[in-house]
Amino acid sequence: xxxxxxxxxxxxxxxxxxxxxxxxxNETVExxxxxxxxxxxxxxxFLRNMARENVxxxxxxxxxxx
Numbered sequence: 001x002x003x004x005x006x007x008x009x010x011x012x013x014x015x016x017x018x019x020x021x022x023x024x025x026n027e028t029v030e031x032x033x034x035x036x037x038x039x040x041x042x043x044x045x046f047l048r049n050m051a052r053e054n055v056x057x058x059x060x061x062x063x064x065x066x
Contacts (some may be wrong), residue, residue, distance in 0.1 A: 011035045019053055 018028040021029040025047060
């Protein structure tokens with residue numbers, strides 16, 4: 001069976017926590033950079049382009065047709 005490196009598992013768990021809204025962007029960028037060696041700008045760009053599961057679009061009110 002293949003072994004998973006702790007760095008890979010840690011970065012995946014960190015990204016999943018961010019997607020679920022459990023971690024803020026700035027903390028995730030710092031930790032992802034520390035784990036993977038990515039620069040803060042690359043880590044932030046990667047995370048900002050990712051959809052988050054805790055963000056919902058509220059329906060807009062339609063004007064009354066009178």
